Each structure stands twice: as structure tokens, then as C-alpha cells.
Amino acid sequence: MWSLSVSVAFVVLLASQQATLAQEHVTVKTDVGTLKGYRVRSMEGKDINVFIGVPFAKPPLGDLRFKRPEPLEPSDKEIDALEKKPMCPQTPMKLPGIVLENTFNDEDCLYMNIFASAESTEKLKPVMVYLYGGFFQWGDNNLGLYDGVEFAAETESVLAIPSYRVNMFGFMNSTTETAPGNAGLFDQLMAMKFVKRNAKAFGGDPDLITLAGQSAGAISTSVHTSSPASKGLFRRAMMLSGAASTLAFFSEANGQTLLFTISNFLDCFDGNLTIGEQYDQMAKCLKTLDKETLLGQMKKLSGADSLAFGPGFDGEIIAGSLKRPSELQYNVEDIMLGSTAADGELIVKQVMGLDASIEDLARNSGADIALRLALRHLFGINNKDAYSIYHQYVTDDEHNAGYDAVFQKAPRLVTDVSFDCPIKFYMNSVEKKNGKKTRIYRYALDGPRAKAFSNSMGDGPATHTDDVMFFLGIALNKAMERPWNPTNPEALQQTLDGYTDVDRQFAKQLLASIRDFMVEGKPSVPGQSTAWPLYSEANPTVVHLAPGAVRAVNTDVTDKCHLWAPYLLSGDANDVYDAPTTTTTTAKPYFRQAKILEKNGRRNSKSRQSPAFNSSAGFTASSVLLIVCCAVSRMITAGR
Numbered sequence: 032m033w034s035l036s037v038s039v040a041f042v043v044l045l046a047s048q049q050a051t052l053a054q055e056h057v058t059v060k061t062d063v064g065t066l067k068g069y070r071v072r073s074m075e076g077k078d079i080n081v082f083i084g085v086p087f088a089k090p091p092l093g094d095l096r097f098k099r100p101e102p103l104e105p106s107d108k109e110i111d112a113l114e115k116k117p118m119c120p121q122t123p124m125k126l127p128g129i130v131l132e133n134t135f136n137d138e139d140c141l142y143m144n145i146f147a148s149a150e151s152t153e154k155l156k157p158v159m160v161y162l163y164g165g166f167f168q169w170g171d172n173n174l175g176l177y178d179g180v181e182f183a184a185e186t187e188s189v190l191a192i193p194s195y196r197v198n199m200f201g202f203m204n205s206t207t208e209t210a211p212g213n214a215g216l217f218d219q220l221m222a223m224k225f226v227k228r229n230a231k232a233f234g235g236d237p238d239l240i241t242l243a244g245q246s247a248g249a250i251s252t253s254v255h256t257s258s259p260a261s262k263g264l265f266r267r268a269m270m271l272s273g274a275a276s277t278l279a280f281f282s283e284a285n286g287q288t289l290l291f292t293i294s295n296f297l298d299c300f301d302g303n304l305t306i307g308e309q310y311d312q313m314a315k316c317l318k319t320l321d322k323e324t325l326l327g328q329m330k331k332l333s334g335a336d337s338l339a340f341g342p343g344f345d346g347e348i349i350a351g352s353l354k355r356p357s358e359l360q361y362n363v364e365d366i367m368l369g370s371t372a373a374d375g376e377l378i379v380k381q382v383m384g385l386d387a388s389i390e391d392l393a394r395n396s397g398a399d400i401a402l403r404l405a406l407r408h409l410f411g412i413n414n415k416d417a418y419s420i421y422h423q424y425v426t427d428d429e430h431n432a433g434y435d436a437v438f439q440k441a442p443r444l445v446t447d448v449s450f451d452c453p454i455k456f457y458m459n460s461v462e463k464k465n466g467k468k469t470r471i472y473r474y475a476l477d478g479p480r481a482k483a484f485s486n487s488m489g490d491g492p493a494t495h496t497d498d499v500m501f502f503l504g505i506a507l508n509k510a511m512e513r514p515w516n517p518t519n520p521e522a523l524q525q526t527l528d529g530y531t532d533v534d535r536q537f538a539k540q541l542l543a544s545i546r547d548f549m550v551e552g553k554p555s556v557p558g559q560s561t562a563w564p565l566y567s568e569a570n571p572t573v574v575h576l577a578p579g580a581v582r583a584v585n586t587d588v589t590d591k592c593h594l595w596a597p598y599l600l601s602g603d604a605n606d607v608y609d610a611p612t613t614t615t616t617t618a619k620p621y622f623r624q625a626k627i628l629e630k631n632g633r634r635n636s637k638s639r640q641s642p643a644f645n646s647s648a649g650f651t652a653s654s655v656l657l658i659v660c661c662a663v664s665r666m667i668t669a670g671r
Contacts, residue, residue, distance in 0.1 A: 057149075061229040063087070063103045064110040069514055070149060073184035074507055078149035080233065081180065082112035083173075083515040087193060087225040088218065090139035096318050097203040097210035099217040100141060102224075115515055116142040118171035119196045120322045122330045133169075138200065138322055143193035143222055144172055146179030147233040150187055155236035157549035158189045160226050160265065161503070162219055164246025164273070164496070167341045168198045175523045176496075178511050181504035185542040188549060189235035193222035198329065200322075202340035205290055205314035206307075213345045219251055220348060223264040240265040241549045245499050249273030249368070251342075253457055256366070257359035258348045267552055269545070270368035271498045275353045276453035276599045278342055289340055290314065296328050354601040356460035361469060365552035366461065367545075368454055369474035369573070370588070372492035375445030379438070380488055394434050399425070402437060402444075410448065410598060420444075420594050443589075448599075452592040456599055459568045470552055473566040475588050476501070477577040482529030483522040493577075501576075502545065506530045506538040537578035557581050 055070035057080050068082035088100035095101065117137035124133070148156055163170040163177060172192045179190035195201060201215030223242065230237040242265040244252040249270035255261040256268050257275070290313055294300045299316030301309060317325065342349060351359050399421060406417040422430075424444050429436040458471050476493045484494055500506045508527055530538075540557040548554040554563040556574055564572040564583050571587040 059232045060107075061085075061232050062105050063225075064106045064108040066110050066112045068112045068145075071180060071513070073180050074509070075184065077184040079180050079183050080145075080147045080149045081513075081515070082145040082147075082233075084114055084116040084142045085112050085145055086110070086142055088141040088221045091141065091196065091200075091214070092138055094318065096138065096200065097205075097214060097314060098208075099211065099214055100221045102221065112145075113515060115144075115173040116140060116194070118173065119194055120200050120326055121165075121169045121197055122326055124169055133171075136322075140194050140196070141218055141221070142172075143191050143225070144177070144179070145189065145191045145233060146183040147189040147235065148183045148187045149234075152187065152234075155231065155239070156188050156234050157186070157239040157241065157546065158191070158226060158230050158233075158235035158237070159186075159241045159243055159269075159549060160223055161190060161192045162195070162242075162244030162248030162251050163192070164244070164248045165197060166247045166339070167202060167215060168339060170195070170197050170247070173516065175511055175516065175520060176499055176505060177503065178505065178508070178513065178516070179503065180511075180513075181507040182542065185504055185507070185539060186546040186549065188546065189230065189233045191222070191226045193219065193225075195219050195222070197340075199289070199293065199317075199325065199340050202342060203290060203314060203317070204287060204340075204343060205310040206287065207311040207314065209311050209318070210290070210314040211345065213342050213348055216251060216254065216342055216345075216348045219255070220260055220264075223255075223261065227264050238266065239550065241267040241269055243269035243271075243502075244273070245271035245496070245502075246273050250275055250277055254278075254342065254349060254353070256363040256461075257351070257356075257361050259350055259360070260347045262362040266363070267365040267549065268363045268367075269502070269548070270366070270454075271502060272370045272374050272450050272495060274368070274450075274453040274457035276356060276456045277449060279354050279599045279601075293317070293325075293328055293332070296331075297324065352601070354599070356456060356600070357463050359460070359464070361461050361465050363461075363469055365470045365472070365548065366458075367472040367474065367548050367554065368458070369476065369498070370446065370450040370454060371476045371494055371497050372478070373442055373446065373480075373494045374450045375447075375495075376442035376491065377484065377488065377494040377496075378445050378449070379441045397434075399430055399437060402441065412598060416597075423591060423594055447589050447591050448595050451589045452595045453599060455587065455589075455592050456596070458566060462567055471566040472548070472554060472563050473571070473573045475573050475575050477575050477580070479530075479534060479578065481526045483526045485529075486525065500526070501538045501541050504538060504542055507535055531578070533578045537576075537581075540581075541576065556583060 056067055057070045058065055058067050059080070059082070060066075063086055066082050066085060068080055070078055070080050073079055086103060089095065089103055091098065091100060117135050117140050118133060119140040120136045120138055121133050159182075161177070161179075163172055163174075172194045177192050179192060182188070183190050195218035196215045201218065202212060203210040203214070204212030206212070223240075226235075227237050227240065230240065242252050242255055244250075250273040252268050252270050253273070253275040255265070287310055290310060291300065294313035294317060297317065297320060299313045299320075301312055304312055344352070402425075403414065403417040403421050406412045406420060407414060412420065424440045425437055429440065454473075458473065461469050461471060476498045478493045479497070480488075480491055480493055481497050481500060484497070485491070488494070506527070510524065510527065537557065544554040544557045544563065555561060556563050557576065558581055563574060566572055570585060572583055572585045573588055574581065574583050
């Protein structure tokens with residue numbers, strides 16, 4: 032029998048039925064040191080070894096700011112993995128009725144939390160590396176949403192959840208060594224390498240690693256499946272509400288434009304230099320400023336004209352065009368992916384709450400005009416195509432009924448363009464490239480909706496982030512008082528209290544299927560003895576998930592992806608999809624530089640303006656829809 036060797040430091044018995052029933056200290060030896068962690072028990076009394084705040088890279092401080100992470104030196108020192116580490120620097124996230132203050136942040140943030148089943152087994156256990164969401168602007172692996180105790184217990188696995196840098200700290204791109212871009216993706220890569228090297232120390236099998244993530248984490252996961260740099264670091268992939276095609280909305284020059292914008296406000300722009308020299312000098316200047324200054328400026332620029340730093344081509348992790356996914360090489364054996372029935376509803380309602388002017392425009396000028404303007408402003412779609420797309424979602428009767436009827440269709444539109452169609456294009460590209468070498472399993476979570484969301488949005492089908500509660504086993508908890516995280520945020524507790532015994536049984540059934548996927552790549556339909564049917568373009572079978580209502584349907588979740596192919600794909604990649612009924616010329620997104628500068632008091636902006644603003648760069652307020660949707664995991668787990 033192979034088992035993890037542990038040394039027991041002391042035992043503390045806890046009286047709470049809902050929380051950890053027994054607690055010990057355990058140690059494991061890794062190549063960065065000997066880790067001291069906890070042994071806790073799951074709701075059903077299974078032993079789980081937990082290590083909080085495990086370092087996997089050098090702190091990205093000083094000259095390492097904006098750069099790719101550097102590995103830690105091998106060490107045999109003792110490391111207390113007992114307390115959560117700060118989140119990576121990020122601005123507060125404002126949502127209707129709640130402000131998530133990100134005061135516990137620091138640039139020294141490259142740590143992971145590891146949850147490992149301590150059950151004795153003859154074989155090594157499957158491993159999952161999970162990447163959080165937040166559309167590359169926010170994210171925190173210490174949220175209750177990412178408590179992996181129940182997941183590790185139910186799947187008898189090892190779950191590692193690393194942090195990675197976000198916003199300008201993770202995706203600043205000067206096109207030079209000073210800030211080469213995609214540092215956040217390279218943080219993920221460094222974490223994956225750590226897990227691969229040290230899996231056995233936690234009882235995990237380095238040859239049975241599944242890479243997973245939700246929203247931005249799912250986008251990242253799909254990027255890594257086609258990355259030469261990530262090849263061999265994982266075997267399978269699981270993606271919740273996201274795929275790489277969503278990154279098509281990032282302009283190639285986006286990083287440079289955003290670099291200029293924030294540098295302009297912080298006196299880091301020198302108009303006497305050439306463009307190439309300017310970018311490098313601006314990045315060097317920003318490195319000299321403290322993080323509070325940078326976060327303060329990002330906060331001033333947030334809102335309707337939010338800046339959104341994100342991934343771009345780097346030649347290593349992103350080595351090809353994500354708008355031509357069929358030309359990429361996919362290094363993954365099995366894929367499970369999907370979305371929720373109302374992924375886009377949360378986005379729409381949160382955006383409307385963030386900016387009252389959007390609703391005012393819709394009510395005063397007509398919802399149809401507002402929606403078509405949104406398509407142009409948010410996705411760079413010209414007026415003719417926007418008109419055509421609008422009428423593909425809104426019937427004449429709904430159009431004539433006015434605002435409320437029209438905006439009932441907005442969530443479906445946003446779900447299609449942000450989630451379901453990128454997922455469809457990704458699946459079809461993998462199938463086209465790999466054929467039967469890669470098995471694909473598609474799900475759609477129909478329900479239930481988390482209590483925290485139904486309280487603020489009303490009842491309805493599952494929305495964005497609801498799938499995490501079941502796929503990571505959070506729904507199995509009745510409460511989560513942990514020694515490393517003793518407080519239980521009210522919104523999360525409301526959600527846990529809202530789950531029924533039927534919901535929890537469904538979560539257990541789903542986790543059993545996920546274990547089968549992690550081990551064999553052949554899951555069963557949750558709660559059934561039948562095999563999960565494969566997805567293919569010819570037979571687009573989707574397993575619809577809901578407590579007590581799991582069913583396989585041989586019909587895709589949307590028939591509108593041909594409308595979005597010209598914007599998410601390019602060239603031959605979209606030839607297989609019917610073109611829109613009108614022209615497919617893409618309009619340039621509108622970057623409101625002058626308005627931002629005036630708003631922030633920079634009157635001499637004209638003399639300081641970079642030629643970069645004359646390009647089609649600039650993510651503009653387009654990011655708001657996607658940013659909000661992917662950051663809402665913070666909403667139901669707020670609190671420290």
C-alpha cells in the first residue's frame with residue numbers, strides 16, 4: 032500500500048458538525064522545501080491534507096515586475112503552509128449593492144493552495160490544477176469558492192489552485208524584455224511545472240494531471256491545450272464557461288495602447304523618444320512607482336471606459352493566431368467543457384447596474400438602438416451587421432413591444448458571443464485537427480441558481496459561476512470554518528444554505544463523473560450507468576445537468592454561431608459557417624481616449640498623444656461585459 036508519510040504535530044478536536052472534525056499538522060517534502068500543512072476532514076469524515084500558500088516562483092518584485100516569473104531555487108528549508116497569502120494586486124470590484132475591497136493584496140503573490148486526499152491507495156491519485164476566473168483583471172485563490180476539501184474527498188484526488196498575476200501586473204506589454212507580456216499566463220505555466228515535478232509528494236500521479244478553469248481560467252486552459260510551452264504538463268482539460276476564441280476581441284496592439292494610456296497619466300511618457308523607445312521607457316518608469324499609485328490610476332480609469340489588460344501573441348504560450356484555431360496543434364487527450372443556461376444574464380444585469388446611462392439610453396432612444404450601438408461599441412460590429420444580428424435574436428413582436436421585451440433577449444445574445452460560440456468553435460477545431468485522438472464531452476448546466484444570485488437577480492436557470500459550485504464540490508458544504516479561513520462570508524453562507532439534499536446528491540454524482548474523467552477520460556452521465564456521449568460537429572450531443580434532471584440531447588445549445596464567426600474567427604477558419612446576411616466588415620472599436628483624458632484633468636493630452644491611438648487598438652468599454660461576468664465569483668464569496 033502506497034501512502035503519504037506525515038508527521039503529526041498535534042491534534043485539535045473541533046466540535047462543529049459542519050466544519051473540520053479533526054485537525055492535524057502534516058509535512059511533505061517538495062523541491063522548494065518541506066511544507067507544513069493541515070490534515071482536516073471532509074463533511075463525510077474523509078482525511079484531506081491541505082497546504083495553504085505554497086510558493087512556486089520567486090516573488091515578482093522590483094525589476095521582476097511585469098516580467099515572466101523566475102523559478103525558486105531548490106531548498107530543504109521548512110515552510111509553514113498554514114495561512115493564506117495576499118491576492119495579486121487588483122482594483123476593487125464594484126457590483127450593485129456590494130463593493131469588494133481588495134485591501135489584502137501584494138505583488139508577492141505567487142502561491143498555490145493544495146488539497147490532497149489522504150486516503151491510502153495502492154495507486155497514485157489523479158491531479159487537477161485549477162485556474163480561477165476574473166477576465167484577467169481580478170482573481171483570488173483564497174476565496175471560499177475555491178475551497179477544495181470536498182472535491183479532493185469525493186474524487187480521491189489532489190487539487191492545486193495557484194494564483195497568477197492579473198491586469199497590468201500580469202499583462203503589461205511593452206514588446207521588450209522590460210514587460211514582454213503574458214506574465215500571468217507564464218505564472219500559470221510555472222505553477223503547472225511545480226505540480227508536475229512534485230505531484231508524488233502529495234500522493235498524486237504526474238501522468239494523470241487535468242488542467243481546469245472557469246471563465247478566464249477556462250480561456251487560459253484552452254490556450255494551454257494548444258501551447259507548445261505547456262505540452263506534456265497535463266493530459267486532460269476541463270473548461271467551465273470559456274474558450275480561447277473569446278480573446279479575439281483583444282486587439283493585437285491592445286497592450287501597447289493601454290501602456291501608453293496609463294503612462295500618460297503618471298508622467299511616464301516622453302514624446303522625444305521613438306515609438307519603440309517610448310514603450311520600453313514607459314514600462315521602466317512604471318516599475319519605479321509603488322503598486323498603490325498604479326492601482327489608484329487603474330481605479331480612476333475603471334468604469335464605463337475601463338482598461339482591460341489581457342493575453343496576446345507571444346510566440347511561446349500563444350504561438351499562433353487564436354482566430355484561426357483549426358491551424359493550432361492540440362496536445363490534450365480528453366476535454367470536458369460547457370456553459371450555464373444563463374451565463375450572459377448575470378453580465379447584462381451587472382452592467383446595467385454599473386452604468387445607469389446604459390438603461391437611460393435604452394429607454395429614451397429605444398432598446399433596439401441601444402442594443403445595436405452596444406454591438407458596435409462592445410464588439411466592433413458595423414451598423415449593417417449589428418442590425419442583422421439584432422433581428423436574429425429579436426422578433427418583430429418583441430421589437431414592437433419595447434424595452435423590456437427586447438432586453439429579455441440580451442442575455443442569450445451575450446451568452447452566445449461570450450461563451451457558447453467560442454466553445455463551439457474550439458470544439459470543432461480540436462475535432463478537425465485531432466479527430467478521434469481527443470474525446471470531447473459537452474455539458475450545459477441548467478440549474479440551480481445560487482441563492483446569492485437569486486436574491487439580487489430573481490429566480491431563474493443557472494448563471495455565470497453556478498457551475499463552479501458543483502464542479503468543485505462547494506455545494507456539498509453546509510459551512511466552511513477552516514483554520515486558514517475561519518470566517519464564512521454571508522453571501523456564501525446564504526448560497527450554501529439554499530442548496531437542498533437533492534442538489535448535494537447531484538453534486539456527488541457529478542464529482543463521481545469528474546473522477547472517471549480525470550482517471551480514464553471516460554466519464555459516465557452523472558447519476559446514471561451510461562457512458563457520457565461524445566460531442567462531434569456531426570452529432571453535437573450535450574449533457575444537460577440539473578439536480579434530478581440529467582439528460583443527453585443531440586442538439587447544440589445555440590444555432591446562432593454563424594453570426595459571430597466573422598468576429599471570433601478569421602480567414603478559412605469561418606468558411607464552414609454561414610456568413611451573416613449582410614457585409615462582414617468589422618468596425619474599429621471606439622477608444623474614448625479624449626474623454627478619459629478630459630475626465631482625469633490631462634488638458635495637454637494632444638501634445639502627449641502617442642501614434643498608437645491612431646490604430647485599431649483599444650479594448651474600450653467592450654471589456655465591461657466580459658470583465659463583470661468573470662469577476663462575479665467574488666460576489667458570492669466576498670469577505671475576509
